[in-house]
Every structure is written in structure tokens, then in C-alpha cells.
Amino acid sequence: MATENMTCPFICPTSDRQGKHVVYKEAGGARDGEHHYAAPYVPGMIKPPEPKVYPPGAPPRYLPQPTDSTSGDILTMGPIGPWAAGHIDWTPQAGSTGVRPVVDKYSITRYSTGEWRKNNEYTLTPRATDKAKSLEVRTKQDIKDTFNKLDNKLQDSDNKLKQRIKDLSKWKKKVEKTLEAITDELHTLDMDRAKLKGACRILMLPEAISRECLELRTNRYEPDLVRDDAEQELVKEVAIVGEIRRVFLETLKKVEVQIEKLKAAKSSIEFDWGDKMIALKEDRKNLTLTPNSTLLLYHPGVARWPENATSLEYWEHYCAESIKNCEEVRQESVELRGDLMTNIINGSQDMKIQADRTNAALAETVSATEELCEKLEETLKDNLKKIADIENLLDELHDAVRRANERNKCVMTRLYSRNYERLNVENCRDEAQYALMAEAKFVKESTESFQQKIREADAIRSELMKYRGELEKDIACKRKSINIDKDRCARVRAHMPTPEEFAGA
Known part of the structure; x- marks a missing residue:
């Protein structure tokens, strides 16, 4: 067996069948048109190790260095070594290749040197120690302040009790004032809600008017079924009514929510007012007690804070926040009422302006x-x-044809007589014969011309009659459109509500 048959040309190709040398890429090389990661291996390209140089003032080698990089650019596949075909990425930069060392069958490395240094820095950074120091300082200060306050309270309890009564009286008056204000606001907002509901009911009328006008305009004949300015303004009017209704409904929902907030705030401030009345009564009674009073009893275990006791700071904060919350809710209600009336007024004015635009467009359409x-x-x-002129012209043409036929008969009679009545040499082509022949030819041409003109006049008359029908149909169509836009739509749109009706709803 021949040597060339002992090897596979696709596995061990040394040359093609034509004897041409085939060059294959080395491992890690790139195909034509792709990015070249590294040049092919060349003997003697391995260089001695270079010492790593760190910049002056750099941190220790086990901590992150300014020269560290995690981009993966240094992890290119060279011509030497069984590198893997791609990079494995488990960092937060998932999806970007080249952020970790590659993984091949000789290594299970997952992290780069820069990430190892970052982990060392994280491990060496103290965390709980600083928290412990801060907690210790803060706790000691709290303990010191608390015992100082307790000592002060034991020394001037009577004075603090009097001050407490004054503070309670002051806050009670503020709470009463806030309660009256929020009650009035709740009543006012409820009245404005009724106005908004009335405006929503009135809003049904312009919508019905606009839709009725659009429905009426659909009865126009086909040539006038156009989307003119009046049609666009009517469609816009319907859209504006829908937008105004949407705004009204959204505002109504906000009003309902705001009423619930007002009721909740009123209930909360009422509970606060009741609690302050009871506390003020008890403090006034305690202020009248003296060591000589007969109502003094021994109560074991009362020298401790009750489970529901609060601090003075929290009490002041709660009183201020309670009034502040009520005022905020009341202010929100005031702003919402302002927005409510503004929406009603602006919506009615916008609808009036749009109605004027629609009326102007209808008037312009009617005028045109x-x-x-x-x-x-x-x-x-x-x-x-x-048409009458063409019919008269047809009569004249028919009369002209009749007279031309008489002339034709005359000349034909003359020619017949001269052709068949003259004998022998007398039947010659004299000047008279030429004149008669020319006359016969001209009469025939004239008759044909008259016939052609009659046909043209008939065609024009037919076109004029057709045009007459189109004109009459178009006039009827325009009168129908005028009747719809000028009479029927105008009567319907006369009932369009005014902004005053919306405001007074």
C-alpha cells in the first residue's frame, strides 16, 4: 500500500493532493479576519524573568496595589500552554469576559491576584472593634445623663409639676384650636366634594352634545363626509370632556382619601385632647396634695416606670407631631380644595374655549x-x-346638413346629366366638369364635417348633462350639510353649559 494512503489527509495533512503546502494555525492563533490574541510561537522568544517594581509609597504586597487590574487584558491566550477556549466570570461584572483567570484542565483557579489582595484588605480591616468603642462611649454617656436627670427630678418635683400643668394647659389650647380647624376643614371639604360631584354630573351634558353633533354629521352625503376642522374640533371636544372627567374623578378619589385622612387625624387629635384633659385633672389634684393631706396612702412598688410610660422628650415630640400632622393633613386638604376648584374652573373654561373653537369651525364650515x-x-x-346653446347649435348643424344635402343633390344631378346625356366627343373634361367635380367634393367634405361636429356636439351635450346631474347632486349634498351644521348642530350646541354653572354646581 502506498504511503499517501496510510495517513488521513484531514488529520495529518502535510500537503494537498496537488502538492501545494498547507499551513495551519497554531494553538491560540486566530483565523483570517478575527482578532489576533498572540503571535505564533518562535524559538527563542522566552525571556528571563523581570523583577516586579512597585511605586514609591506603595502598600504591602499582600494589599491592593495601584498597578492591579481585573480587566482580564493580561489573560490573553498565547501560543504556548493548553489554555482554555474562554474565560470564566463569577464577579459582579458578570457578562463581561476576561475578568478572571481562565480555567483549563491543569488548574481550577477562580480568583486573580488583585482579588486576593482585596480580600486580604477586607479581612484585615477592623469593623466590630469600632462599633464596640462607639457603643461603650455612648452607653456611658446615656447612663450619666439619665442619673443626673433623676437627681434633678427628685429635687424639684413640685416645680416640675407646676411647669407640667402649664405645659399641659398650653398644649391643650393648641390641641383645641387644631381640633376646631380640622373640623371646619372637614366640613368645607365635604361641601367642595358635593360641588365636584355636581360638576361631574353637569359634564355629561357637553359630552352628549358633542357626540350628538358627531352623530348628526355622519348623516352628511358622501362627498361631504370629510374630516374637516369642525369634525376635528368636535373630536377634540369629546376628548377634552373625557380628560376633564378623568381629572374630576381622580380629584374626587383624592378628596375621598383626604376625607378619610381628615377623619383619622380628627379622631387622633380628639383622643389626644381627652388624654390631656385627664392628665391635667390628675396633675392639678397631685399639686394640691401635701404631707398633711388625709388622702395619702402607702403604695408599694409604684417607684418604677409603668409599662406604657414615655419620656418627656417623646411627649413633647408627640404633642408637636400630633398637631403638626393634623396641620399637615389640613394644609393638604386646603391645597386639594384649591386644586379642586382650580380644576373645576380651568376645566369649565377649557371646555368653553373648545366649544367656541368648535362653534367657530362649524361657522367657518357653514360659511364655506x-x-x-x-x-x-x-x-x-x-x-x-x-346646454341650451349646444342644443341650438345642434339644430343649426342639422339644418346645415339638410341644406348641404340639397346642394349635394343639385351637383350630383348636374354631373349625372353631363356624364350620361352628352354624346361622343362632347363628353369632355372641360372647366365646368372640373368645377362640378370640385363642388361635389367640397359638398361631401362639408357634410362629413357637419356630421363630425354633430357627433362632437352630442358628446359635449352628454357631458354637460352628466355634469348637470353632478352639480344638482352636489348642491343637494351641500344643502344637507348646511342644514346639519347650521340648524341641527346649532340648536343642540345652544344648550352647552357655561363655566358659571360648573362653579355653582
Whole structure:
């Protein structure tokens, strides 16, 4: 067996069948048109190791260095070594290749040197120690402040009790004022809600009017079924009504939510007012007690804070926040009422402006249609007059043909007589014979010309009659459109509500 048959040309190709040398890429090489990661291996390309140089003032080698890189650019596949075909990425930069060392059958490396240094830095950074120091300092300070306050309270309990009564009285008045304000606001907002509901009911009328006008305009004849300015303004009017209704409904939902907030705030401030009344009564009674009072009893175990006791700071914060929350809710209600009335007024004005735009567009359409109708009627009159003129012309042409036929018969009679009545040499082609022949030819041509003109006149008359029908149909169509836009739509749109009706709803 021959040597060339002992090897596979696709596994061990040394040359092709024609004897041409085939060059194959080395491992790690790139195909034509692709990115070349490294040049093919060349003997003598391995260089001695180079010492790593760190910049001055660099941290220790086990901590992150300024020269560290995790981009993967240094992990290119060279011509030497069984490198893997791609890079494995498990870092937060998932999806970007080349951020970790490659994995092959000789290594299970997952992290780069830069990531190892970052992990060392994270491990060596103290965390719990700083928290412990901060907690220790803060706790000691809290303990010191607490015992100082307790000592002060034991020394001037009577004075603090009097001050407490003053503070309670002051806060009680503020709470009463806030309660009255939020009650009035709740009543006012409820009245404005009724106005908004009335505006929503009134809003049904312009929508019905706009849709009725659109429905009426669909009854126009086909030539006038156009999307003119009036049609666009009517469609826009319907859209504006829908947008105004959407705004009204959204505002109504906000009002409902705001009423619930007001009720909740009112309930909360009422509970706060009741608690302050009871506390003020008890503190005033305690202020009247003296060591000589007969109502003093020994109560074991009362020298401790109850489970529901709060601090003075929290009490002041709660009182201020309670009033502040009520004021915020009330202010939100005031702003919402302002937005509510603004929406009603602006919505009604927008609808009025759009109605004016629609009326102007309808008036312009009606005016243009009337002018067109007048022009069509004038054109129809001209057309009828022209039809009469063409019919008169046809009568004249028919009379001309009849007279030309008489001339034809005359010349033919003369020619017949001269052709068949003259004998022998007398039957010659004299000047008279040429004249008669020329006359016969001219009469025939004239008759044919008259016939052609009659056919043309008939065709024009037919076109004029057809045009007359089109004009009459178009005039009827325009009158129908004028009747719809000028009479029916105008009567319907006369009931369009005014902004005053919306505001007074």
C-alpha cells in the first residue's frame, strides 16, 4: 500500500493532493479576519524573568496595589500552554469576559491576584472593634445623663409639676384650636366634594352634545363626509370632556382619601385632647396634695416606670407631631380644595374655549359650504345655459346638413346629366366638369364635417348633462350639510353649559 494512503489527509495533512503546502494555525492563533490574541510561537522568544517594581509609597504586597487590574487584558491566550477556549466570570461584572483567570484542565483557579489582595484588605480591616468603642462611649454617656436627670427630678418635683400643668394647659389650647380647624376643614371639604360631584354630573351634558353633533354629521352625503376642522374640533371636544372627567374623578378619589385622612387625624387629635384633659385633672389634684393631706396612702412598688410610660422628650415630640400632622393633613386638604376648584374652573373654561373653537369651525364650515353652494348654483345656471346653446347649435348643424344635402343633390344631378346625356366627343373634361367635380367634393367634405361636429356636439351635450346631474347632486349634498351644521348642530350646541354653572354646581 502506498504511503499517501496510510495517513488521513484531514488529520495529518502535510500537503494537498496537488502538492501545494498547507499551513495551519497554531494553538491560540486566530483565523483570517478575527482578532489576533498572540503571535505564533518562535524559538527563542522566552525571556528571563523581570523583577516586579512597585511605586514609591506603595502598600504591602499582600494589599491592593495601584498597578492591579481585573480587566482580564493580561489573560490573553498565547501560543504556548493548553489554555482554555474562554474565560470564566463569577464577579459582579458578570457578562463581561476576561475578568478572571481562565480555567483549563491543569488548574481550577477562580480568583486573580488583585482579588486576593482585596480580600486580604477586607479581612484585615477592623469593623466590630469600632462599633464596640462607639457603643461603650455612648452607653456611658446615656447612663450619666439619665442619673443626673433623676437627681434633678427628685429635687424639684413640685416645680416640675407646676411647669407640667402649664405645659399641659398650653398644649391643650393648641390641641383645641387644631381640633376646631380640622373640623371646619372637614366640613368645607365635604361641601367642595358635593360641588365636584355636581360638576361631574353637569359634564355629561357637553359630552352628549358633542357626540350628538358627531352623530348628526355622519348623516352628511358622501362627498361631504370629510374630516374637516369642525369634525376635528368636535373630536377634540369629546376628548377634552373625557380628560376633564378623568381629572374630576381622580380629584374626587383624592378628596375621598383626604376625607378619610381628615377623619383619622380628627379622631387622633380628639383622643389626644381627652388624654390631656385627664392628665391635667390628675396633675392639678397631685399639686394640691401635701404631707398633711388625709388622702395619702402607702403604695408599694409604684417607684418604677409603668409599662406604657414615655419620656418627656417623646411627649413633647408627640404633642408637636400630633398637631403638626393634623396641620399637615389640613394644609393638604386646603391645597386639594384649591386644586379642586382650580380644576373645576380651568376645566369649565377649557371646555368653553373648545366649544367656541368648535362653534367657530362649524361657522367657518357653514360659511364655506354656503359660498360653495352659491358657486355651484351659478355653475349650474351656466351649465344649463350652455346646454341650451349646444342644443341650438345642434339644430343649426342639422339644418346645415339638410341644406348641404340639397346642394349635394343639385351637383350630383348636374354631373349625372353631363356624364350620361352628352354624346361622343362632347363628353369632355372641360372647366365646368372640373368645377362640378370640385363642388361635389367640397359638398361631401362639408357634410362629413357637419356630421363630425354633430357627433362632437352630442358628446359635449352628454357631458354637460352628466355634469348637470353632478352639480344638482352636489348642491343637494351641500344643502344637507348646511342644514346639519347650521340648524341641527346649532340648536343642540345652544344648550352647552357655561363655566358659571360648573362653579355653582
